[in-house]
Amino acid sequence: MKKKILVLGGGPCGLSAAWELSRYGHDVTVIEKESRVGGLCITNEYKGYRFDLGGHRFISKNKELVENVCNMMGNELLTAQRKSVILLQGKTFEYPLSAKDIFLKMDLWTNLKAFTSYVIAAISRVIFRKKDISFEDWIVNRFGRTLYNFFFGPYTEKLWGISPKLISTDWASQRISLLNLKDVIFRLFKLKKGTPRTYAKGYFYPKKGIGQMFDIMSEEISKMGGRIILNATVSGIQISKNGVESICYTQYGAAKTIDCDAVISTIPLPDLIKVFPGYQVQDVIHHTASLKFRSVRFLNILVDLPDISDNTWMYVSEGKYITTRIQEPKRRSPFSAPEGKTSVMLEIPCNENDEIWNCSGESLLKRCLADLKELGIDIQDKVIDYFTTSVIHGYPVYSLDYAMHRQKLFDFLDQYENLITCGRQGTFRYIFMDTAMEMGITAAQNLMLDNACKKTDVQLMRSEKELIEVTSVTA
Ligand SMILES: Cc1cc2nc3c(=O)[nH]c(=O)nc-3n(C[C@H](O)[C@H](O)[C@H](O)COP(=O)(O)OP(=O)(O)OC[C@H]3O[C@@H](n4cnc5c(N)ncnc54)[C@H](O)[C@@H]3O)c2cc1C
Known part of the structure; x- marks a missing residue:
């Protein structure tokens, strides 16, 4: 009927x-x-450049859904490969984290501390049956305090705007990387076979942006x-x-x-x-007041350079930088910028009406250009133009x-x-x-x-x- x-x-x-x-x-x-339609999945066009609200990509486990989307999009759907990195303390780490990469890039002392705190965490988990109550517990119990302080803690606090002690473990189990030190050690000593799990690298992306x-x-x-x-x-x-x-x-x-x-x-x-x-x-x-959303501002910069990097995403962990992720839209689709030019988009988490939310586009640009320079991306003299966008309901706060x-x-x-x-x-x-x-x-x-x-x-x-x-x- x-x-x-x-x-x-x-x-x-x-x-x-x-x-x-x-x-x-x-x-x-x-x-x-x-x-317009699209919700968080819209694409804004400006002077021949295209920016999503944060870098999107389409991946799915559902074969039927993928087939239907491919049929609907025809030749307008491109495929690309993901390559992401973490920018931290002047170094570039692989994302997802890899034990080998951490070992090679961190100094001996930090490596020793990381290994010791990992062993302590692993033993405490078994002997004291330590429970995971918060996001912080979940990470510390699996990776140890050193890696938590280095990679996970500062990033998580910046993204959600609250202490990881107040964040539910639900977020961690679906989101945290495949760095499994036990798995790495077992494979090293040939105690485990089979291919390690890896993140989905290939993804779909429409020519003219996710929108x-x-x-x-x-x-x-x-x-x-x-x-x-x-x-x-x-x-x-x-x-x-x-x-x-x-x-x-x-x-x-x-x-x-x-x-x-x-x-x-x-x-x-x-x-x-x-x-x-x-x-x-x-x-x-009264329960509605307890469900809060984290907002996001996006700084979209038009750049007079052909390329900036070959990364799909660059994650920025350190709390002193306000951005969590840097993205170059051209890596998703070459149609995101005019020929010979590129662009950069920064995701900046905030709360509706806080200092970042209310700060002028000009101040945001000034601050972020200085941060980008420190992070090794100096585009100060190459900015053609910029604009900011924002979403109120960016992330449900767990x-x-x-x-x-x-x-x-x-x-x-x-x-x-x-x-x-x-x-x-x-x-x-x-x-x-x-x-x-x-x-x-x-x-x-x-x-x-x-x-x-x-x-x-x-x-x-x-x-x-x-x-x-x-x-x-x-x-
Ligand atoms: C920074 C960022 C990056 C992301 N990257 C990816 C990615 O790479 N890949 C991926 O798969 N997903 C990604 N996502 C998640 C993706 O955007 C969401 O999963 C998806 O948009 C959810 O769709 P939705 O329809 O449920 O919600 P939404 O997209 O939020 O749509 C809700 C709609 O409801 C409308 N609405 C709200 N209130 C009212 C009202 N009172 N009356 C009428 N209409 C109303 C809104 O305007 C909006 O259009 C990302 C999200 C963010 C924030």
Whole structure:
């Protein structure tokens, strides 16, 4: 039966849901706050240069998803190989960390300290059964205090803006590199065989930036009869005994209402809760205040040089530099800059309305050019122009008790059978765009087939406590 389904938010998750629903002939409408679709996956064009909001790349374990994206993109999809490094104390380390690289580049004293603290950590884990409560424990218990202080601690604190003691272990298990010293030692003494796991190196990237993928997807949705309403902010939900009846939104200052049979929400989970009538959420509203997002500013610099480096990403650990990652968009697609020129993009984590968020573009440029020079990238005399961009909902902050607060909100939403929340913002999960897309598609299938799977199956997709980015179906 044809259903009238509303999708809140036109990022990768919402668009993928609408893509799937319109393929099966449902009456689908996407309500998107911004003047364009794509969410965190947009690409800004300026004077012939292209910049994503942070360097994106498309990888996925899901063969069907990859095939569908390849078919949709045709010749517009390129493939590239990832090469990333960590810039630290004047040295360049491989990323992910490799024990051999650390051993060769660090001085003897630091190597000794690193080895001793690793052995102490390993023994304490076995003898004292040390538990991982925070991100810091997780790392120190596996790598030792020296490597934690050197690589992981300062970077993590800069990225999240809080002490790693206050960050949940959930982030570590999926994100931290494959540096496994036990594995390295076992292989060295031939006690272990087989190929060590490595990060997915090959990836897909559209010629005109990551945003091109979602521009094409939105064109397809429109061709199949789906509607996308832009500049429309979801502002209210109307409930009846059958569940969600209609959604209210504001567009150019005017309040509008649209009826529905079902809703797929991909807008930030706290924002969704806040648009319910007050009496509905009185028992859970305080949990929304505990789910915080880390924001990011991006400094996009147009550079009068043909190339800067051959790295996809350069990670910057030290706290004295405000950036966490430096990226040269041309490494992803040669169409990111005019011929003979290049560009640089810096990711600068911050909180909405803090000093970095409010600082002028000019001051940010001045500070970052000085930092870049210290890091060995001197482009002071080569800047053609620059601009800054920003996102409020960059990263869901995994505080120690975030999962409890999130679960309370999921439990509240569970009473509405015709509403499902999904995506990075909708589930408050640190997921990549491929998982966001899978969630959107599965949520759509769930509604089309009358709750074919549990909502939690959608919301917890790819939550296995193993490294993401290890395997990928790529070219
Ligand atoms: C710096 C950075 C680098 C990244 N790099 C990669 C990468 O290399 N590879 C990768 O796979 N992933 C990467 N990601 C993650 C990727 O961007 C996300 O996983 C993906 O965008 C999530 O899609 P989504 O649709 O769930 O959320 P979003 O993209 O955030 O979309 C949500 C949408 O909802 C809209 N919205 C919000 N509130 C309202 C409202 N009240 N009313 C209407 N609309 C609303 C927003 O405007 C937005 O369009 C990166 C993320 C960041 C921050």
